[in-house]
Amino acid sequence: MTTDRYGSDVLAGDWKAPPRGRSREVPAERDLVVEDVETGWCGAVVRVEKAGGMHVVHLEDRRGRLKAFPLGPGFLLDGAPVILTPPTPGNADRLKAARQAATRTASGSVAVSDSRARVARGSRIFVEGRHDAELVEKVWGADLRIEGVVVELLEGVDDLRSVIRDFKPTKDRRMGVLVDHLVRGTKEQRIVDEARAIPEARAHVLVVGHPYIDVWESVRPERLGWTTWPTIPRGTSWKHGILAELGWPHRSQTDVAHGWKRILGTVRTYADLQPELLGRVEELIDFVTAP
The missing domain is CATH 2.30.30 (SH3 type barrels.)
Structure with missing residues (x-):
């Protein structure tokens, strides 16, 4: 049996091909x-x-x-x-x-295949309630896991100043907050203004909000067969009123929970959400992930 003393021919095959392959x-x-x-x-x-x-x-x-x-x-x-x-x-x-x-995540960013979630950062994004968190998870969840950002619940913003003080934000531990119904002249705006004024919030906290009564309203009404979200009369629970307008069960909190799941189920990608929410969430992600 003969052996090749010089090995294989280095010029054999497509030796001129670029490292990434041919176009x-x-x-x-x-x-x-x-x-x-x-x-x-x-x-x-x-x-x-x-x-x-x-x-x-x-x-x-x-x-x-x-x-x-x-x-x-x-x-x-x-x-x-x-x-x-x-x-x-x-x-x-x-x-x-x-x-x-070439697939995309629900937020519109390029999906990263075979990637592991990053170890959680010290920085956090806080939202008012469970429905807000579930909507953020559905649309931005893949991005947040790649970035190592955890979303936490506030359960309301009435005591936002205390939450900021307890969190102890720093340049490596930033705090982003998403507030519902942040409109000039509202109780929410007053609470946010007071929270922004405390020393702990001046450098490493970003509080933003959308104008909607509830995060439900940030879903495009076309996803539910409407051109606009209906106006619910004062004195009527807004969520119960919305479910009644939809013709869905609306008597109990269980009905509200099931109704939200149905609304959330109509959201497929960022294109099903109102731009006022999209911009604010992207702003918070950029803030807590900035170098």
């Missing part, structure tokens, strides 16, 4: 998530159009910002190089494969 063509279909190699911009395809004699693809990142890039090479799909081509009708199989390769 393949992929149609720039709507919702396809790609990354621009040069700038690192990552976003979903919104549209492709002709501008100045060339094709341009518009990418939307997780915060809704748009940026245009020349269509062609220079993009990554799931870490592999691709050449974006104009969308082609009838290319259903390739489109399906591309969408399966």
